[in-house]
Amino acid sequence: xxxxxxxxxxxxxxxxxxxxxxxSPTLPAAVHVVDPHPPGAGRVWRHAQSPLLRMNSMAEDVxxxxxxxFDGVGPVRPGPSLAEWTDVDPAAFPSRQVQSAxxxxxxxxxxxxxxxxxxxxxxxxxxxxxxxxxVLLDNGDCLHADVLLLALGHLxxxxxxxxxxxxEHAVEHGLVYVPPLYSADADLSAVTGDVVLxxxxxxxxDLMVLxxxxxxxxxxxxxxxxxxxxxxxxxxxxxxxxxGVPYHSKTGYRLQxxxxxxxxxxxxxxxxxxxxxxxxxxxxxxxKEIAWGHYHELFTGHPDAVRMPFAEFADEFAALPWYSDGMxxxxxxxxxxxxxxxxxxxxxxxxxxxxxxxxxxxQDYLRAYVVADVARRSDPRHSADLGAFLxxxxxxxxxxxxxxxxxxxxxxxxxxxxxxxxxxxxELLALSRAGVVRFLGADMWVEAVEGGFVxxxxxxxxxxxxxxxxxxxxxSHTLGRTVDPVxxxxxxxxxxxxDAAGLVRVSATGRLITERGEEHPTRFAVGPFTTGKxxxxxxxxxxxxxxxxxxxxxxxxxxxxxxxxxxGR
Numbered sequence: 001x002x003x004x005x006x007x008x009x010x011x012x013x014x015x016x017x018x019x020x021x022x023x024s025p026t027l028p029a030a031v032h033v034v035d036p037h038p039p040g041a042g043r044v045w046r047h048a049q050s051p052l053l054r055m056n057s058m059a060e061d062v063x064x065x066x067x068x069x070f071d072g073v074g075p076v077r078p079g080p081s082l083a084e085w086t087d088v089d090p091a092a093f094p095s096r097q098v099q100s101a102x103x104x105x106x107x108x109x110x111x112x113x114x115x116x117x118x119x120x121x122x123x124x125x126x127x128x129x130x131x132x133x134x135v136l137l138d139n140g141d142c143l144h145a146d147v148l149l150l151a152l153g154h155l156x157x158x159x160x161x162x163x164x165x166x167x168e169h170a171v172e173h174g175l176v177y178v179p180p181l182y183s184a185d186a187d188l189s190a191v192t193g194d195v196v197l198x199x200x201x202x203x204x205x206d207l208m209v210l211x212x213x214x215x216x217x218x219x220x221x222x223x224x225x226x227x228x229x230x231x232x233x234x235x236x237x238x239x240x241x242x243x244g245v246p247y248h249s250k251t252g253y254r255l256q257x258x259x260x261x262x263x264x265x266x267x268x269x270x271x272x273x274x275x276x277x278x279x280x281x282x283x284x285x286x287x288k289e290i291a292w293g294h295y296h297e298l299f300t301g302h303p304d305a306v307r308m309p310f311a312e313f314a315d316e317f318a319a320l321p322w323y324s325d326g327m328x329x330x331x332x333x334x335x336x337x338x339x340x341x342x343x344x345x346x347x348x349x350x351x352x353x354x355x356x357x358x359x360x361x362x363q364d365y366l367r368a369y370v371v372a373d374v375a376r377r378s379d380p381r382h383s384a385d386l387g388a389f390l391x392x393x394x395x396x397x398x399x400x401x402x403x404x405x406x407x408x409x410x411x412x413x414x415x416x417x418x419x420x421x422x423x424x425x426x427e428l429l430a431l432s433r434a435g436v437v438r439f440l441g442a443d444m445w446v447e448a449v450e451g452g453f454v455x456x457x458x459x460x461x462x463x464x465x466x467x468x469x470x471x472x473x474x475x476s477h478t479l480g481r482t483v484d485p486v487x488x489x490x491x492x493x494x495x496x497x498x499d500a501a502g503l504v505r506v507s508a509t510g511r512l513i514t515e516r517g518e519e520h521p522t523r524f525a526v527g528p529f530t531t532g533k534x535x536x537x538x539x540x541x542x543x544x545x546x547x548x549x550x551x552x553x554x555x556x557x558x559x560x561x562x563x564x565x566x567x568g569r
Contacts, residue, residue, distance in 0.1 A: 001028050002562045005135050005143050007127045007486060008151035009035030010042020011537035012527055014107040015064060015547065016151065017120065019555035021113035022066075022074045028117045029562050032143050034127050034135070040107025041100040042153055049184040052209050053096045056202055056250065056420050059083035060090035061540045062099070064106045069544040072552035079109070081541050091252065093421040096184075103538075128485040133522075135486075147561050149554075150486065150504075150512075150525040154474065156181065157481040166469060169448040176468035180475040183207050191468055192235050196455045198446055199472030200241035205420045205428075207472055211235060212431060219427055228430040237437045238464050239472070240457050244351045244442030245369060246428065247419035249377040255390075256383045257300025262394035265289045265318075268402040278406040286395045286409075288322035291342040293391025298340055298384040308334045340384065348412060351442040351459055359438070359462035366439045367432055374422045392417050397546040400533035404501060440464070477529055478502025487529075495520065499531050506532040509557050510550075522561055526554060 006013045013033055020031075037043045055062070065079035066072070082102050083090040111120045125137040135143045159167060163179045170177035176190050183206035191211060197204055213219070216231030266289035276282055295317065299310040306313070313334050320327040335341050350369070356362040376382045396413060431437040441459025446469060456463040479491060479498035487504065490496040494515035497505045505513040510524040510532055526532055532550070539545030 001030050002146040003030040003032060003144055004147045004149065004558060004562065005032045005034065005145035006149045006151055007034045007135070008042065008153055008527070009033045009037065009039040009107070009122065010044065010151065010153045011040065011064065011103050011106070012151040012153065012547075012551075013042075013149075014040045014103065014110050015537055015551045016149070016526075016555055016558075017107070017110035018064070018077065018113065019074055019548075019551045020118070020559065021110060021115075022077050022552075023555060023559055024115065025118060025559050025562075026115070027559070027563050029119075031118060031120045032123060032145075033120065034123045034125060034137060034143070036124055036126050038100070038104055039122050040103040040105070042103075044154060044182065044184075045096060045100045045103050047097050047100040047104075049096060050210060050214060051095055051097055052214055053184060053206055054093050054421065054424075055096060055099055056093065056205075056418060058091050058250070059086060059088050059094050062102075062538055063541045064103070064538045066545075066548050067542055069542045070548060071544055072549040073556065074552040077113075079106075093250075093423075126485070129489045130486055131489075146522065147558050148523045149558070150523075151527055152484060152487075152525075152529060153527055154182070155477045155487075155529050156483050157475045157477045158483055160476070160481070163471065166448055166453075170469070173451050175452060176470075178468075178470040180471040180473050182474065183210065186210075186470075191470070193468065194464065194466040195235045195237055195468035195470060196440075196446060196453055196464065196466045197237055197239045197470045197472040198241065198444060198455075200239055200243065200246050201414060201473065202247065202418065202420060203474060204239060204246070204472040205424050207470060208237065208239075208428065208431065208437065209424075211237065212436060213427075217436075219430055226426050226430040228427070228434040228436060230434060230436060234436055235468065236435070237431075238440055238455060238466060239437060240440030240442070240444030240455065242443060243349060243415070244440070244444065244457060244459055245366065246425060247415050249374050249419050249422045249425050251383075251386045251389065252378045252422060253380040253383050253386065255297055255301060255386055256380055257297050257302070257387075260293060260296040260387070260391075262293060262391055263289050263398065264292055266395045266398060268398040271402060276403055278403065278409065282399065282402065283406075283409070284322045286399065287344055289395050290344075290388050290391045291322065292317065293394070294342050294384045294388035295335075297387025298335070301383050301387075302340075302381065305337060305340055306334055307336060339382075342388070347416065349442070354442075354459065356460045359440075359460045362441060362460050363432060363439055367429055370425050370429055374425050378422055389417055393540070393543065397533075397535065400535065400546065404499065404503070404531065438464070479504055479529075482529075495523075496525075504530045506530045510554050524554065524558070526550065 037046045060083040062082040066076045067078050070076050085102055125139040127135050128138050129136040133145050135145050159179055167177050183203055212234045215233040218229050220227050266285045299306050316330050331341050441457030443458040446455045453466050453469045454463055479502050496512050497515045499505050506525050507519045510526050511519040512523045512525055535547035
């Protein structure tokens with residue numbers, strides 16, 4: 001019996017099993033799934049993490065099943081979204097433990113959907129070495145792999161030189177330093193006193209929760225809004241970043257106008273070229289698409305906010321390049337309120353040119369900024385922001401198909417589209433008012449000094465001194481710095497290679513590309529550590545999710561290699 005070994009048992013592995021089952025294969029085959037963490041959930045979504053940590057997606061926006069929007073070759077096999085499976089408020093942001101249960105159930109569902117001629121064995125162990133067709137596990141077992149798939153998910157990496165120096169400084173001076181890592185994995189037991197956090201995205205939100213409510217503090221609703229009651233065990237958190245502001249809140253409303261057909265202006269197949277420049281060739285069309293989503297919702301959902309007919313505006317908008325004087329003139333005439341116009345540069349760097357004479361002035365300013373952000377994202381009057389978000393999603397997957405992610409673009413996307421639930425920002429405000437969180441500002445800098453760390457920003461002249469520094473972001477993985485033993489063994493043998501960004505090179509069908517530039521006939525890799533696009537393993541319903549199409553293609557290719565003759569049925 002031929003065998004498939006999948007290293008990594010998270011949602012990607014579960015999705016692949018579901019797509020294999022959808023093909024109704026007739027061959028006898030054995031599938032081995034290797035992961036020390038629970039199958040389906042994997043490391044990131046395992047149940048064994050703080051119940052305080054939550055998803056940053058609403059329950060109705062999460063599914064692991066194909067639906068009528070799916071245009072892959074394999075058949076559609078619909079199933080419940082997270083909201084339908086849990087029977088919770090569709091607009092709720094469930095805990096990661098709830099998502100863990102959903103993904104674990106999905107893995108079992110996919111396994112039970114397979115015909116009896118396909119067996120699945122889960123090995124709760126780690127793969128440590130690959131030699132030919134043999135996969136060695138850390139429990140001493142050895143698995144034969146006629147086909148090998150690396151579905152490793154998000155990976156750790158050796159410390160970058162800067163982080164290594166900071167870690168050595170912390171040891172030398174009896175300080176605390178936490179390098180980039182996954183918040184649920186961080187040992188925060190030694191974090192006390194004054195601590196600097198470098199990063200203001202989702203990793204910061206997780207760390208904020210773990211170091212405050214996770215230390216026994218609590219939030220109480222009072223006459224003046226949410227208040228934080230300290231336990232006395234929490235540190236003081238000084239937070240800053242390049243932008244100096246938190247990610248934008250998730251929206252809490254639905255479209256008020258008609259839903260546009262997206263994408264309209266950005267079609268990857270029409271942009272392709274041998275030497276694309278992201279800023280010059282790609283971003284202007286992306287920006288126009290996102291702006292189109294914004295204005296489509298503004299005109300159709302809020303006609304009182306504009307001063308020309310939508311059909312007329314749409315014709316003029318379609319004819320103009322995004323970065324042109326004509327487009328600016330059209331916006332100025334058609335949209336009287338500047339708050340209703342699209343300004344990508346202002347959104348990207350809201351603190352550019354904004355300075356304060358003291359840190360206290362800035363605390364008040366940034367609290368007002370966060371209050372306004374939560375209010376805007378909660379008010380249906382500003383549903384054009386949701387229109388822009390939907391257009392943003394329509395270009396995201398296309399860009400991944402077109403070229404490697406530009407570093408600025410991926411961060412910008414996360415900043416606009418992957419922010420926290422609004423109540424997390426309400427908690428941030430409460431912590432700020434309680435003096436537990438202090439804002440540093442934009443273009444933040446950190447230095448290691450005798451006996452501590454000092455930090456400041458371009459926003460205020462104030463400098464803080466701390467006994468701890470936390471890198472509030474995920475590790476940046478590259479093949480050259482990977483700590484994954486399987487990738488290290490393959491790299492040492494020249495059987496895997498990396499691109500300029502350090503990603504593992506794979507072909508269009510997901511095959512590993514060796515140092516010699518050859519596609520390996522039976523080894524595949526998929527996930528954020530590869531050049532095969534960083535698609536999320538689950539998706540919003542009715543979006544023809546790229547990951548599902550990728551899983552479908554991969555499943556068919558693997559079945560062909562295993563010898564199935566009924567692929568086309």
